[in-house]
Amino acid sequence: xxxxxxxxxxxxxxxxxxxxxxxxxxxxxxxxxxxxxxxxxxxxxxxxxxxxxxxxxxxxxxxxxxxxxxxxxxxxxxxxxxxxxxxxxxxxxxxxxxxxxxxxxxxxxxxxxxxxxxxxxxxxxxxxxxxxxxxxxxxxxxxxxxxxxxxxxxxxxxxxxxxxxxxxxxxxxxxxxxxxxxxxxxxxxxxxxxxxxxxxxxxxxxxxxxxxxxxxxxxxxxxxxxxxxxxxxxxxxxxxxxxxxxxxxxxxxxxxxxxxxxxxxxxxxxxxxxxxxxxx
Amino acid sequence: xxxxxxxxxxxxxxxxxxxxxxxxxxxxxxxxxxxxxxxxxxxxxxxxxxxxxxxxxxxxxxxxxxxxxxxxxxxxxxxxxxxxxxxxxxxxxxxxxxxxxxxxxxxxxxxxxxxxxxxxxxxxxxxxxxxxxxxxxxxxxxxxxxxxxxxxxxxxxxxxxxxxxxxxxxxxxxxxxxxxxxxxxxxxxxxxxxxxxxxxxxxxxxxxxxxxxxxxxxxxxxxxxxxxxxxxxxxxxxxxxxxxxxxxxxxxxxxxxxxxxxxxxxxxxxxxxxxxxxxxxxxxxxxxxxxxxxxxxxxxxxxxxxxxxxxxxxxxxxxxxxxxxxxxxxxxxxxxxxxxxxxxxxxxxxxxxxxxxxxxxxxxxxxxxxxxxxxxxxxxxxxxxxxxxxxxxxxxxxxxxxxxxxxxxxxxxxxxxxxxxxxxxxxxxxxxxxxxxxxxxxxxxxxxxxxxxxxxxxxxxxxxxxxxxxxxxxxxxxxxxxxxxxxxxxxxxxxxxxxxxxxxxxxxxxxxxxxxxxxxxxxxxxxxxxx
Numbered sequence: 001x002x003x004x005x006x007x008x009x010x011x012x013x014x015x016x017x018x019x020x021x022x023x024x025x026x027x028x029x030x031x032x033x034x035x036x037x038x039x040x041x042x043x044x045x046x047x048x049x050x051x052x053x054x055x056x057x058x059x060x061x062x063x064x065x066x067x068x069x070x071x072x073x074x075x076x077x078x079x080x081x082x083x084x085x086x087x088x089x090x091x092x093x094x095x096x097x098x099x100x101x102x103x104x105x106x107x108x109x110x111x112x113x114x115x116x117x118x119x120x121x122x123x124x125x126x127x128x129x130x131x132x133x134x135x136x137x138x139x140x141x142x143x144x145x146x147x148x149x150x151x152x153x154x155x156x157x158x159x160x161x162x163x164x165x166x167x168x169x170x171x172x173x174x175x176x177x178x179x180x181x182x183x184x185x186x187x188x189x190x191x192x193x194x195x196x197x198x199x200x201x202x203x204x205x206x207x208x209x210x211x212x213x214x215x216x217x218x219x220x221x222x223x224x225x226x227x228x229x230x231x232x233x234x235x236x237x238x239x240x241x242x243x244x245x246x247x248x249x250x251x252x253x254x255x256x257x258x259x260x261x262x263x264x265x266x267x268x269x270x271x272x273x274x275x276x277x278x279x280x
Numbered sequence: 281x282x283x284x285x286x287x288x289x290x291x292x293x294x295x296x297x298x299x300x301x302x303x304x305x306x307x308x309x310x311x312x313x314x315x316x317x318x319x320x321x322x323x324x325x326x327x328x329x330x331x332x333x334x335x336x337x338x339x340x341x342x343x344x345x346x347x348x349x350x351x352x353x354x355x356x357x358x359x360x361x362x363x364x365x366x367x368x369x370x371x372x373x374x375x376x377x378x379x380x381x382x383x384x385x386x387x388x389x390x391x392x393x394x395x396x397x398x399x400x401x402x403x404x405x406x407x408x409x410x411x412x413x414x415x416x417x418x419x420x421x422x423x424x425x426x427x428x429x430x431x432x433x434x435x436x437x438x439x440x441x442x443x444x445x446x447x448x449x450x451x452x453x454x455x456x457x458x459x460x461x462x463x464x465x466x467x468x469x470x471x472x473x474x475x476x477x478x479x480x481x482x483x484x485x486x487x488x489x490x491x492x493x494x495x496x497x498x499x500x501x502x503x504x505x506x507x508x509x510x511x512x513x514x515x516x517x518x519x520x521x522x523x524x525x526x527x528x529x530x531x532x533x534x535x536x537x538x539x540x541x542x543x544x545x546x547x548x549x550x551x552x553x554x555x556x557x558x559x560x561x562x563x564x565x566x567x568x569x570x571x572x573x574x575x576x577x578x579x580x581x582x583x584x585x586x587x588x589x590x591x592x593x594x595x596x597x598x599x600x601x602x603x604x605x606x607x608x609x610x611x612x613x614x615x616x617x618x619x620x621x622x623x624x625x626x627x628x629x630x631x632x633x634x635x636x637x638x639x640x641x642x643x644x645x646x647x648x649x650x651x652x653x654x655x656x657x658x659x660x661x662x663x664x665x666x667x668x669x670x671x672x673x674x675x676x677x678x679x680x681x682x683x684x685x686x687x688x689x690x691x692x693x694x695x696x697x698x699x700x701x702x703x704x705x706x707x708x709x710x711x712x713x714x715x716x717x718x719x720x721x722x723x724x725x726x727x728x729x730x731x732x733x734x735x736x737x738x739x740x741x742x743x744x745x746x747x748x749x750x751x752x753x754x755x756x757x758x759x760x761x762x763x764x765x766x767x768x769x770x771x772x773x774x775x776x777x778x779x780x781x782x783x784x785x786x787x788x789x790x791x792x793x794x795x796x797x798x799x800x801x802x803x804x805x806x807x808x809x810x811x
Contacts, residue, residue: 028592051510076600157467161513162806168466169560200493233513258599
């Protein structure tokens with residue numbers, strides 16, 4: 001017993017300073033890619049190398065429409081290695097409420113050789129991402145106001161590879177410690193305010209996911225986690241999967257990433273709580 | 281033909297014993313020998329390999345070769361650990377009589393794999409003791425997704441929730457406890473049906489494949505380089521190991537040798553993956569017996585490894601770190617220092633954690649003699665990896681079939697015979713120390729040079745087996761290449777598929793409240809099993 005106490009005293013507090021300090025992410029980490037839309041000369045190699053179809057081109061009448069879907073992106077960075085117009089950042093907080101806000105589109109006029117001459121329209125897409133600071137404080141305030149200092153979360157794996165589970169599990173560790181925000185993972189959907197769903201929804205899990213949602217008391221929130229949860233990811237839709245979580249449930253917040261790191265998950269939870277109707 | 285000298289006696293013996301009945305003997309790689317045998321010879325060859333050559337049937341799968349060869353092929357992959365190689369039997373199945381004979385009665389280890397073939401290829405299984413559906417749930421229509429004439433994007437009627445008919449366990453005071461597929465913790469989905477009398481478990485039935493995502497079919501639709509990313513998503517906690525096994529298979533098919541530095545860096549990735557998983561699991565085992573403080577310390581250490589992963593490779597879970605021909609991350613001197621600093625910090629920290637657990641007599645009481653998997657049962661079921669090593673099975677591909685950089689480093693393989701939760705924890709504990717030692721050795725002799733070999737289009741019509749000892753156990757990827765830099769087939773074998781039936785044995789006689797810790801001590805991947 002003495003050793004248990006002395007070990008805890010020796011290690012001290014290891015909990016992240018977030019939100020007072022920004023997310024402590026390595027500069028080498030691969031997060032949201034950014035695009036130099038105006039200077040982009042040829043999107044085709046990047047589209048060809050993208051394993052999930054996050055970058056896609058459609059051609060017609062001397063024009064090319066280029067689409068980037070952050071909801072499909074697995075942050076592998078292969079496009080940035082191929083194309084100087086693309087750069088990987090270490091920005092991890094990418095969650096949005098609306099699926100459409102993960103998509104950016106631009107239209108280009110083409111030269112005879114098929115390269116892009118100039119932007120004809122766009123890029124149209126999401127506004128600047130949510131501010132990075134103050135997230136935790138704000139989350140705490142909203143949770144307190146809306147749910148009386150507790151947000152009960154039920155996690156459901158609807159077909160994930162378990163990578164997202166690995167990072168969600170980290171929220172309960174001493175470094176991220178979601179409990180300090182009043183975020184508590186519960187065993188039953190009947191106790192839950194929020195359903196945190198990972199994975200492409202497989203055909204074999206579709207009914208279980210629906211039943212879990214039906215078992216929750218209202219008001220309730222659904223957060224789709226990871227590239228697979230947002231869009232089906234590399235699996236997409238096929239004979240065994242229905243695609244992203246929004247194919248089965250109404251989704252309040254999408255958290256991109258493969259998998260999203262614990263900061264990205266906390267950021268997404270903030271957005272979700274902001275979407276709850278205020279009590280009273 | 282260039283057959284490895286150590287494999288020659290076994291191959292020659294088989295040829296003598298079944299004189300003239302092999303349609304072909306091929307050795308595309310010296311340690312990978314294919315024998316094309318008629319279907320009626322499979323059982324005899326298997327028995328011969330098992331009894332006389334101490335071979336293990338490590339993967340059994342089918343391949344729809346009807347377009348080119350007018351037949352399905354069954355592949356029986358045997359590892360001959362002592363000979364450091366593989367003997368692979370290939371037997372044809374006629375489309376006119378789509379059936380094959382079960383080996384499960386003789387080799388229990390193939391039970392699920394045979395049923396999966398029946399489900400996904402529509403080849404009827406003859407003589408199987410329990411030939412019910414396994415990979416496809418009861419409400420699936422009669423489709424066979426891995427046949428070439430089945431389209432990946434076929435739309436099936438939605439799941440209706442047809443109740444699976446479990447085996448009935450009856451008797452006075454016997455009742456059933458169903459659990460899942462949605463569990464109480466942050467874990468993957470699966471259904472367990474416990475039959476109990478009072479508290480002790482009489483019988484446990486597993487129903488998995490809830491996360492079946494058509495992965496093997498999807499491999500056939502992607503260009504080969506994209507397959508590396510898909511392989512990372514087979515089991516997220518083993519992303520680097522699966523991706524490396526896939527790359528290994530492709531490189532062997534194409535005759536590409538990754539440069540020395542790439543092989544060393546692969547070993548770095550594999551050992552970092554082992555470290556964060558083993559440390560996390562040791563903590564989770566403690567939490568399941570209410571020693572939460574130890575879990576918190578373990579999560580603190582695990583986080584340090586994940587952050588090192590991020591700094592060294594760009595991804596906490598080593599996503600995007602693997603590529604065909606080598607790796608996508610390099611250790612410059614600064615990063616080598618960072619890794620050395622992590623190891624220097626981690627070792628005493630982990631020793632403190634080990635000491636904390638050792639001192640907790642309450643924890644030891646709960647872990648010792650709990651969830652015993654007897655060595656003879658483990659052998660019958662072909663249990664692999666750390667669970668096998670806790671039950672007396674002294675196998676580790678890193679030593680027996682060295683891949684990556686494992687032929688250049690020295691390490692020991694911890695083996696225990698008691699087979700309880702305590703020993704599965706002990707295997708992890710010892711392997712953490714071995715991993716730290718391996719990483720030090722790699723850093724001390726990190727070769728200079730490129731981190732990847734150039735890889736062009738992969739030639740068609742080649743077959744190859746890739747293998748890696750992941751943290752959980754051995755991972756196999758078998759591929760057959762197709763024109764256009766594509767795959768005609770990719771068979772993925774995660775160690776979890778092999779080890780799940782062992783959980784049903786280990787839990788017998790234990791009480792249900794101990795199930796979480798027994799389950800965690802195996803920590804099998806549902807996604808790796810279901811694919």
